[in-house]
Amino acid sequence: MRRYLGPVLFGLIGCAILVALGVWQLQRAEWKAGLLAQIQRGIDAAPGPLPAAVDASMKYRPVTVAGTTTGDELLVLGGTRESGAGYRIVSGFVTDDGRRIMLDRGFVPEDARHAPRPPVSLQVDGNLHWPNEATSATPAPNLSENIWFARDVPGMAAALNTEPVLVVAARVAGDGQGVTPIPVGIEGIPNSHMGYAIQWFGLALVWAGMTGALIWRIRQRRF
Template identity: 70%
Template sequence: MRRVVVPLVLGIAGFAILVSLGFWQLRRLEWKEAMVAEIARGIDADPVPLPAGVDPSMKYLPVTMTGTTTGDEILVLSGTRESGGGYNVVSGFVTDDGRRIMVDRGFVSQDARRAPRPPVRLRVNGNLHWPDEKGSSTPAPNLAEGVWFARDVPAMAAQLKTDPVLVVASAVGGDPQGVAPIPISVAGIPNSHLSYAVQWFLLAVVWAGMTAGLIWRITRRPV
């Protein structure tokens, strides 16, 4: 009997730890779902005029504004399920009160990449955004072609000579110039806590099986 005490204690302790990690991930899942629901409500709220002071704490805030595009733009490599590969058009935008910001106007196909998009007056409803898309492996923008591989708000603002403020359009009044808005949604917010919980619970089952197998082998050995 004494031969199985240590592996049994270790087996029970390991099983308990793995199961507790699984339940911790389930609690994280509940927290994440509540957070995503709150973000969704914020995204879909009634838009407000663009605040005088804007900072990243206002991410997803719905805003409305009128102004004119500058004619300067950045094309960010993108794609949609319906249209395949293409680009998001990020335009310089001067509001009616003289502020220079950026508007992600939405998607154009590969064929429309070089279509003329001169300055145009627009009414834009959308959401403030600071995308977290640029990683260590993201290529540098191809400035000669005006093609970027991630939306990097400070870098794009420096290129377009605007304030580091990006509004992602959800609806555009005026001539869209062939650009289809892609509203912000919560679909892109990662939530893998359920899969993590399942992994911990499966590891707990495997640990329990291995412990049982070890104890069985120990008890089969001659004393």
């Protein structure tokens, strides 16, 4: 029996560690699901006026703004399942109380890229947002074609001469000029912890199998 003691202890300790990691990831998955539900409730709350001072801690806050687009806009390359490739339209927007902010009006398909979108008065319900889309592989904006490859609040604000404040439209009253709003949602926020839990539990099974195989080999040597 002494020759089995080491492998059995090694197997039990390894399995216990791997199972504990799997349980921890299940707890993390539950925590993340609760956090996402909380974010969604905040997104869906009744909109209020745009705060006088805005910062990134207000991400997803629902707001309502009224004003006029400036006619200046940036095209952010993207796409939707329904329409395929196209662009998000990020426009300069002057509120009725004189603030210059940015308005993510939504999506237009590729063939509407050059459609005229002159200044227009709009009433917008939407959400403050600071998208984190750029990576080390994201190309710099193609300024000659006015095409951006990720939303960058400080960079777009400098290009449009606005405050670094972005409102993503959810509902628009007024002439939408063919732009379809894409409301903020939690779809892009990953919750991968369940997958990690399955991996740890799978490794625990493999560890147990390897331990069993080792014990079997030790037993075979006796004969």
